[in-house]
Amino acid sequence: MTMTEQSPDLQTHWARIIVACLLSLFGLWIISGFLPALVWAVVIAVAIDPLHVRLRNRWPTKSGHVLIAALITTGIALLVLVPLAAGLTRAVTEAQAVGSWVNAARLNGVPIPAWLQDLPFGSEMVTGWWQDNLASPEAAALQLHHLAGADLVTHTRLIGSNVLHRTVIFAFTLLTLFFLLRDRDAIIAQGLRAGDRLLGPAGERIGRQAILSVRGTIDGLVLVGIGEGAVMTLVYILVGVQHPLLFGMATAVAAMIPFGAALIFALVCLLLLGHSAVTGAIAVMSVGLTVVGIADHFIRPALIGGATRLPFLWVLIGILGGVETLGLLGLFVGPATIAVLIMLWREFLETPASAA
Numbered sequence: 063m064t065m066t067e068q069s070p071d072l073q074t075h076w077a078r079i080i081v082a083c084l085l086s087l088f089g090l091w092i093i094s095g096f097l098p099a100l101v102w103a104v105v106i107a108v109a110i111d112p113l114h115v116r117l118r119n120r121w122p123t124k125s126g127h128v129l130i131a132a133l134i135t136t137g138i139a140l141l142v143l144v145p146l147a148a149g150l151t152r153a154v155t156e157a158q159a160v161g162s163w164v165n166a167a168r169l170n171g172v173p174i175p176a177w178l179q180d181l182p183f184g185s186e187m188v189t190g191w192w193q194d195n196l197a198s199p200e201a202a203a204l205q206l207h208h209l210a211g212a213d214l215v216t217h218t219r220l221i222g223s224n225v226l227h228r229t230v231i232f233a234f235t236l237l238t239l240f241f242l243l244r245d246r247d248a249i250i251a252q253g254l255r256a257g258d259r260l261l262g263p264a265g266e267r268i269g270r271q272a273i274l275s276v277r278g279t280i281d282g283l284v285l286v287g288i289g290e291g292a293v294m295t296l297v298y299i300l301v302g303v304q305h306p307l308l309f310g311m312a313t314a315v316a317a318m319i320p321f322g323a324a325l326i327f328a329l330v331c332l333l334l335l336g337h338s339a340v341t342g343a344i345a346v347m348s349v350g351l352t353v354v355g356i357a358d359h360f361i362r363p364a365l366i367g368g369a370t371r372l373p374f375l376w377v378l379i380g381i382l383g384g385v386e387t388l389g390l391l392g393l394f395v396g397p398a399t400i401a402v403l404i405m406l407w408r409e410f411l412e413t414p415a416s417a418a
Contacts, residue, residue, distance in 0.1 A: 098391055099231045103238035105394045106138065107246075108276045114243060131243035135236050142232070145311060172196040264409070271405045275398035282366035283381070283393055286357050287317035294323070297349050301342035303330055318393060319385060320358050320378060323350065366397060376400055 093100075107114075117130045172192075242249060257265025291314025298306035309330055317323035327350035334343040363374035372380075377397055384396020 096231070096234055098388075099234035100238055101391055101395060102231075102235045103242055105276055105280075105391070106235075106239055107242040108273050109280045110134065110138075111246075111273075114246065118246075127246075128244055131240050134243055135240045138239065139236055148308075169199055171199045264406075267405070267409075268402055271402050272398045275401035276394055278366050279377075279381075279394050279397045282362045282377075283318045286361055286365065287314050287323075290314065290317040290323055290353055290357055293353050294327075294346075294350060297346060298330065301334065301345050302339065303334065303342070303346070317354070317357070320362070320381060321354060323354055327351070372397070372401055372404055376404065 090097075114130070114134060117134075118127055121127070121130060253269065254266060257269055259265075261268065291310045291312075294313045295306055295310030298309050303309060309326065313323050313326045316326045327347055330346050331343040334340075334346065363377070366372070366374070366377045377400075380397035380400035381393055382396075384392025384394075384399070386392070388395055
């Protein structure tokens with residue numbers, strides 16, 4: 063067959079590829095606002111798949127699959143919404159108290175705490191700054207002016223808009239999760255077929271590595287974070303922190319990011335110092351840093367590194383880089399992406415030159 067006979071088929075082939083790429087990019091642009099919901103649904107489905115499979119095996123009928131998908135989706139919704147509702151209720155109560163404190167501070171100033179006099183160093187400097195900026199009503203009103211008036215209204219509107227956007231994303235995440243669970247077998251079969259056609263034998267290995275990475279990351283981040291939150295909740299109760307359960311939940315969430323729990327420890331310590339509980343603040347910081355050190359240097363590397371076959375440095379880069387790029391979703395997508403890339407790199411190095 064001559065080149066002139068081949069050229070129409072070749073042109074048609076490239077035309078199909080170009081049209082498919084353009085349509086794919088256009089489709090991604092259209093659904094770009096809902097991509098986080100789709101990816102979150104996939105991450106959750108991968109994480110709970112072992113439990114889901116066991117339940118499907120017990121009720122193998124089609125109606126059983128639909129019921130199981132609905133129950134799991136409802137359970138996840140409650141798991142997120144119940145603590146969130148409790149936290150919002152507490153936040154509203156605390157916001158009223160903070161508003162009253164701000165008004166009192168603007169009228170009367172903020173007295174210098176007694177514990178500032180007991181600081182081992184910097185006591186005079188901090189006391190002087192407090193005296194100049196918060197002790198008198200005029201100075202306190204100047205420092206706290208941004209917590210009232212038009213600025214507060216603007217911030218409230220921004221928060222309300224952000225909450226509405228995240229509510230819509232969460233609703234679509236649950237909807238997508240339901241269909242992923244209901245049609246699990248068909249979706250997996252389609253994914254395997256597409257991976258085989260696009261990537262050959264490597265397609266299934268890439269998918270398996272990504273799934274193992276997501277599960278390992280969830281074990282290393284979510285479960286370890288919950289463990290840190292549970293331990294610190296006991297510490298908060300023992301040292302007399304106000305609202306220890308709320309701070310414990312905040313610690314668990316922050317602990318999902320390596321070294322993130324230290325921010326909550328610092329906040330709790332400041333609140334304790336504000337009530338002159340210096341010993342309690344020292345205890346929280348000491349125990350907290352010990353727990354974070356053990357979790358981030360021993361437990362997490364074993365859980366995540368064992369599943370992804372990655373050194374913890376690359377795990378940390380994947381987590382932090384993912385968070386910077388994708389927000390909370392990057393906690394799980396980042397390490398999985400790095401794990402797949404490292405797997406492909408290792409296979410490339412192990413492939414003989416003649417085979418390449």
